[in-house]
Amino acid sequence: MDTDLPESAILPLIEEHTGSVTAIRRTERGFSSDLTAVVDCDRGPFFVKAMRNRPGGRRDSLSRERRINAHLGHISPPLLWDVEAEDWLVLGFDVIDGRSADFAPESPDLALVVDAIGEIGRLSLPRIAQDWCETRWDRFTADSSEAEWFRGDSLLHTDINPSNLIVVKRRVWAVDWAWPTRGAGFIDPALLVLQLIAAGHTPGDAEKWAERLPAWRTAVPQAIDAFAAANLRMYRAAVDRKPDADWLKAMVDACRAWTDHRGATPE
Structure with a gap:
């Protein structure tokens, strides 16, 4: 996997939550994130959104999504885990197959x-x-x-x-x-x-x-x-x-x- 791609960058950050990852499949949706993908793994799958951890509107929007999720009842897929590292912010959601x-x-x-x-x-x-x-x-x-x-x-x-x-x-x-x-x-x-x-x-x-x-x-x-x-x-x-x-x-x-x-x- 190309080490310049977000998939490679976030992999060591998320393995604590995912276990062994077998595939990271990019999705069509998610134009505001650096990566939106379904992660196939031992403990998943998970729907993942990742953003480079740089100040600004796009990073702030992912931070808001992380904070609001617990208040959305059953209208939105639950946030199951999140990781904030020096270079990346990653959210892991339940996968909705629709x-x-x-x-x-x-x-x-x-x-x-x-x-x-x-x-x-x-x-x-x-x-x-x-x-x-x-x-x-x-x-x-x-x-x-x-x-x-x-x-x-x-x-x-x-x-x-x-x-x-x-x-x-x-x-x-x-x-x-x-x-x-x-x-x-x-x-x-x-x-x-x-x-x-x-x-x-x-x-x-x-x-x-x-x-x-x-x-x-x-x-x-x-x-x-x-x-x-x-x-x-x-x-x-x-x-x-x-x-x-x-x-x-x-x-x-x-x-x-x-x-x-x-x-x-x-x-």
Whole structure:
């Protein structure tokens, strides 16, 4: 095995937990980590996420995922062990053998996905998350007063997409808690709406799914309008940085369809 690869670097760090390792199989998911893989071993298998132990957002996101896991009940695979060494931070999770949720119209997964997001919405905000205020959309609002709509005391996943909602039989697991925050409860349902539109739903039909969730039903409409417009500005800015990324262009189209539907399209 190439000694420059993360697999070789973390192997001596994790063997205390894994026993003898027979294979490290990289997964398709996990773009924010230096390594995401299934480790086949004497005591496993385990799903492993590893990050170089350097200060910054990506390392901090893995640290948050480590800290929040114990507070997620049965909605997320349990963290079974972790290792923090001078050069690496490694998390070892139970393996969930499933598939990404299908967000397409008429998908049988949709009710399961909505139930999972409802379960997230019922989680209590743990003390460790009190200072994790949601601010990433603030700079894309029309003014600072709009950003106040995004404040709240709900624990948020904030990365709702098909790859992070894993279907196993008739159950959905929410994975990749890379950046949990404290904010307004409607945000996760709103992110679902945006992803449903991107998957082919009309904005009206996408919002009908969100209407099953209490946090959406009790949200102030102007708050949802501001959030939809902020996402459009955010994805437009992302396309300006990466003009060849087709998926970002698709998200701009989804955001525009949503803001047009709500009469909230920014200039």
